Amino acid sequence: MESTTLEMEPTTTFQHFTLFTDYDIHLFRAGKHFKLYEKLGSHVVKHGGTxxxxxxxxxxxxxxxxxxxxxxxxxxxxxxxxxRWDESGIWEGFFPDIKHGEIYKYAIQSTTGDYLEKADPFARYYEMPPQTASVVWEPHYEWKDQKWLERRKSLAGKPQPYSVYEVHLGSWKKKYEDNNRSLNYPEFAQELVQYVKDLGFTHVEFLPVMEHPFYGSWGYQLTGYFAPTSRYGSPSDFMYLVDCFHQAGIGVILDWVPSHFPGDAHGLYKFDGTHLFEHADPRLGFHPDWSSYIFNYGRNEVRAFLISNALFWLEQYHIDGLRVDAVASMLYLDYSRKAGEWIPNKYGGNENLEAIAFLKEFNEVVYANYPDTITVAEESTSWSGVSRPTFLGGLGFGQKWMMGWMHDTLSYFKTDPIHRKYHQNDITFSVMYAFTENFMLPLSHDEVVHGKGSLLGRMPGDDWRRFANLRLLFSYMFTHPGTKLLFMGGEFGQAMEWSHDRGLDWNLLQHPLHAGVQTLIKDLNTFYKAEKALYQYAFEAKGFQWIDYSDRENSVIAYQRMADDKEDVLVIVCNFTPEVRYHYRVGVPYRGMWKEAFNSDNSRYGGSDVLNAGLLSTSPVKYHGGDYSISLTLPPLAVSVLKLEKEITEFDLQEKGT
Known part of the structure; x- marks a missing residue:
């Protein structure tokens, strides 16, 4: 591996060599140095010709x-x-006998009397777990994704489709013939990139790739914030994977965890013998849900560490976005705590004012430096303005996971269709608040673990009904306002609950019903990206209009999705029962010829092929508050999408002598 070296002016002795300027120290102590990775950690340099x-x-x-x-x-x-002599708390040194690739730790004798051996918080690479040492590493990689970055820049701030495939790298696919081995980064570049491209997703999102000692944490208990895990290869290998995604036209989003960290002996906890990164008081500094430790967001140097880490991935690895984990746990001082187990803020409330200020600054700095990237919040409460600009009082995220939609929708789909008429509000309520935030609709990893079963496993009925329900769920999601996220395995109807120790059950694709779900996802992605009505106003009410949400008896809903061009209008009808409904009348906004552009009951998806063939002509029958309507056949447990093929005006009728 070729190392990248920095030429430094020979201004000091080896013992007092430094990369820091006085201004660096000023910014660091003020919590405003956001490129600390250029200074702290280990760096291969030349000093005095050595x-x-x-x-x-x-x-x-x-x-x-x-x-x-x-x-x-x-x-x-x-x-x-x-x-250092400036009371910054920084220790430094230069050693000509330590080279690229050496493993190391810091041996720390604390003023508390503790002797500690710690990994480097800024290390770019770590030993393979369960080993815990850091590695001196200067990644060398020649990027080839300039076209992608230029395109990303040109689309910044413009409406665009986001269809995200969420992946846990270690369990996406296993090499069972090779001791149940996971793929490595170069193998992912060959197999995963092509797979995501073939299915038509616009982005891939990785559960945390940063180094973590416990594989069973799925990456959410980090010790190496600046290093991709060595389980699958080197930092340069991971750069290659990101580059390959970009060259294939696919963005890369990383899960990022600024909410908590584990108490492993080599990690951040009591780093110098004191509570350096975390609060000393367990009512502020210990997370009861995850038995981990909470960052002290009121400490300037800690904020600089975290924001530097965010920028590091965007700059050094060309990452396109960060999905921030467990935001709700950061916002509330009493999150998962009983009375007496938390400390109110200075106003007596339960809001974590320091965390709120940190999240706002994080978003401001990210968008100031990389306005063509995205930040996404996993926030499970009704906190106002999560995805609104900070200058309007919001937290400044680009998007927010729509957890309420996910909960209500999965609860509704679990209900036997015969009883769904009593739960109509579960499937319609989301539109009441759909435009209060920039929402992403998640069917995430959290919904297929801990005894919840797979998405397919939640669907009621026999195999035919279960698969029809799953196709209905995905089709409803892709036509609902908001961007989309689907966890791996859902795209082909993974039958078993996800386990991080197993690969996905790829053998299921031998069966037509599973292969049909995969084909459906591919077609939904194609349709979603092609139809501006589905994404131009994903976050605005002007892109959605109810046609009918009140047909509880039949468990049917109908709505429009619209774009600027009035002919860019789609009429979506969802039948949540297994009954075929003939001569079902639906109001439409324009007189003319309509065509069924998508039907999830198509036999290519494993459906029963109850289709509306040919062109559908409107009737001057007023319905659903409109002047025109269409009579169609509703397929069972399916979504039918109608598109205006040709609008007929009064002038057209006069021309034809009608």
Whole structure:
């Protein structure tokens, strides 16, 4: 591996060599240095004509720090770092005998009397877990995604489709003939990229790829915030994977976890013997749900660490967006806590004012530096303005997961169709608040674990009805306002609940019903991207209009999706029962000829092929508040989408002598 080296002016001795300027230190202490990865951590540099490695670590309560590794037989009596003279709490040193690829840790003697061996919080690479040492690493990669980045920039701020395929890398596919091995980054570049492209998703989203010691945490318990996990290859290998996605026209979103971190001995917890990154008081600093520790967002250096980390992935890895995990747990001081287990803010409320300020600053800095990327909040409460600009009082996220839609929709679909007429509000209520935020509709990993079963497994009835319901669910999601996210396996009807220890059941694609669901997803993505009415006003009420939400007896709903061009209008009719409904009349906005542009009951998807063939002509029968209507056949447990083929005006009728 070729290393990238920095040429530094020989202004100091090796022992007092530094990458920091006085201005860097000023920004760091003020919490405004957002490229700390260029200064802290390990860096291969040339100093005085000699190549070596410069180390810098923030540990204000350390009594002494040395670098240990194979190069000194893990002896903490050599390779000492020196505390800076400016009370920044930064220790640093340059060692010509430590090269690219060396493994190391910091041996810290704390003022508290503790002796600690810590991994580098800014390390770019780590040993393969369960080993925990950092690796001196300067990734070298020649990017080839310039066309993608230019296109991304040209589309910034414009309406565009977002159809996201959510992936846990370790369990997407296993090499069972190779000791149940997961794919590596180059193999993902060959197989996953082509798969996502073939299915037509616009983006892929990875559960956290940052280094994490416990595989069973799915990546949500991070120790290496600046390193892609070594389980699947090197940092350069991961860059190659991102590059391949970009060259295939697919964006990459990463799950990012600024809400908590684990208490592993080599990690951030009590880093210098004191509560450096986390609050000392467990009522503020300990997370009861995940037995992990909460960042101290009121500490300037901690905010700079986290925001630097966000920018690091966007800059160094060309990442297109960050989905921020567990935002609700950050916003509320009493999240998952009983009375007496939390401390009110200075106004006596339960809002975490420091976390709120951090999230606002994070979004402001991200969009100021990378306005063509996106931030997405996983926020499960009704907090107002999550995806509204900070200058309007919002948190500043680009989008927010629509958790209420997910909960109500899955609850509705679990209900036997014979009883759905009593639960009509569950499937219509989401539109009441659909435009209060920039919502993404998630059918995520959280919905197919912990005994919930797979999406297919939740559907009631026999196999025919279960698969029809699943096709109905996906078709309803793709025509509902908002952007889309689907966790891996759902796209072909994974039957078993997801397990991080197993690969997906790819053998199911031998069966026509499973293959049909996959074909449906491919066609839905194609249709979604082709129809401006489905995405131009994804977050605005002007892109949606109810036709009828009150047909409870038949469990049918109908609505319009619209774009600027009035001919860019779609009429969507959902039949949530297995009954075929003949001569079902639906009001339409324009007189003319309509065509069934999509039908989830098509036999190519495994359906029963109850289709509306040919052109459908409007009748001057007033219905659903409109002047015109169409009589059609509603397929069972299916969605039918009608598109205006040719509007007929009064002038057309006069021309024809009608």
């Amino acid at each position: 190549e070596g490695t410069y180390f810098a670590v923030w540990a204000p309560n350390a009594k002494s720090i040395s670098v240990i590794g194979n190069f000194n037989n893990w002896n903490n009596s050599s390779h000492h770092l020196h505390a």
